[in-house]
Amino acid sequence: MLQTIQETATYLKSKMHTHPETAIILGTGLGSLVGEITDKHEIKYEDIPHFPVSTVEGHSGKLILGKLGGKDSLAMQGRFHYYEGYSMKEVTFPVRVMRELGIKTLFVSNASGTTNPNYSIGDLMIITDHINYFPEHPLRGKNIPYGPRFPDMSEAYDKELIRKADAIAAEIGVKVQHGVYLGTQGPTFETPSEYKLFRLFGADAVGMSTVPEVIVANHCGIRVFGISVITDIGVEGKIIEISHEDVQRAADAAQPQMTAIMRELIHRS
Ligand code: HPA
Numbered sequence: 001m002l003q004t005i006q007e008t009a010t011y012l013k014s015k016m017h018t019h020p021e022t023a024i025i026l027g028t029g030l031g032s033l034v035g036e037i038t039d040k041h042e043i044k045y046e047d048i049p050h051f052p053v054s055t056v057e058g059h060s061g062k063l064i065l066g067k068l069g070g071k072d073s074l075a076m077q078g079r080f081h082y083y084e085g086y087s088m089k090e091v092t093f094p095v096r097v098m099r100e101l102g103i104k105t106l107f108v109s110n111a112s113g114t115t116n117p118n119y120s121i122g123d124l125m126i127i128t129d130h131i132n133y134f135p136e137h138p139l140r141g142k143n144i145p146y147g148p149r150f151p152d153m154s155e156a157y158d159k160e161l162i163r164k165a166d167a168i169a170a171e172i173g174v175k176v177q178h179g180v181y182l183g184t185q186g187p188t189f190e191t192p193s194e195y196k197l198f199r200l201f202g203a204d205a206v207g208m209s210t211v212p213e214v215i216v217a218n219h220c221g222i223r224v225f226g227i228s229v230i231t232d233i234g235v236e237g238k239i240i241e242i243s244h245e246d247v248q249r250a251a252d253a254a255q256p257q258m259t260a261i262m263r264e265l266i267h268r269s
Helices: 002-015 031-036 088-101 159-172 192-201 211-220 244-268
Strands: 022-026 038-044 062-068 071-077 105-114 124-132 176-183 205-207 223-233
Touching (some): 002 088, 022 244, 071 244, 105 244, 124 159, 159 176, 159 244, 176 223, 205 223
Parallel strands (some): 105 223, 124 176, 176 205
Antiparallel strands (some): 105 205
C-alpha cells in the first residue's frame, strides 16, 4: 500500500513545478472554484499510476495544479464515492498521495440534506464535526505509519480555520450555519425514519462523502476545513421528494457564496 502511494506521488512530483501545501476536493457546490485557478496544469486521473479508475465513462476527473487565492494549490476535480463501488482504500487514496506530496491543509465541500429544523435550503454549513456512519472504516487494516494506530478525532475540523471562515463570512455578508455532518454510504437518500434517527444521533446534515477523506487526512496530520451546502430538508413533517437534479440545482444556487468563502479562506490560511 505505502509503496503504491509513493509510486503515485513520485509520478506526480515529476509532473509538478510547484510544491503546493494546499489541496481542495471540489465537491458539489465548488465546481466554479476551478475557474479561479490560474497558471493551470491538469493531469487526468486515468494518466496517474494506481489512481482509482472512474466507473462512469467520460467522467474520469482530473488533478488541477495552479494558483488559487494566491497560493500554489492542488485541486481534485471529481472525487471517489463509496456508493460507486470503490473500497475505502480507493476512496481515500488521493488523500494519502497528498500527504506524500507535502500537502498541509485540505479543503472539502459537499451537498447534504439537513435534519436541523432551523436550517433552510441553500444554507452553507461549516462542518464542526462528523459522525462516521459508513459500513467500512477507511483506516481498517494494517496501519500505514503516517499516523498512530488509534488516531485522535477530537478536532477533526481545524478550529482556527473555522474561526477564519466565520470572520470572512461576516465580512462579505454571508450567513453560515455550524453543524455536524453525518456520512452514509448512499446511494439512497434517507427515509423519514432514517433522518429522524440521524437527528437523534446529533447530526445537522447528512450526505454521502467527505467523512472517509477527513478521517484519513487527520491520520496523515493534514488539517481540514469542510463546508456543506444544504440542498434538501430531512426534518419531520417538512420532507418532500428529492432527486439528484434538485440537489444539483440548490448547490449551484449557493455556489457563488461558497466559492467566495473558500477563495478568501485559502488566501488567509
Ligand atoms: N442525504 C444524503 N446525501 C445527500 C442528501 C441527503 O439528503 N442531499 C445531498 N446529498
